[in-house]
Amino acid sequence: MIQQELQKAHAAELVRRAEADRLAGQALKARRAARRSGRHDTQGTVRALRDRFVHAA
Secondary structure: OHHHHHHHHHHHHHHHHHHHHHHHHHHHHHHHHHHHHHHOOOOOOOOOHHHOOOOOO
16 A cells, blocks of 8 residues: 555656646746847847868868
8 A cells, every 4th residue: 555655656746847847948948939039030040050060181
């Protein structure tokens, strides 16, 4: 009986953690959207290819 109660408590903790992670993700998306709306940039930024590759010797 105790094992079943422990399992239920563990499952409830996992659900709480998943909900907290989901809310954190939503908050991050909202902050990003707010920054973009201030710049009138709906798609985000595109980096130049020069930043991605190093020059050959």
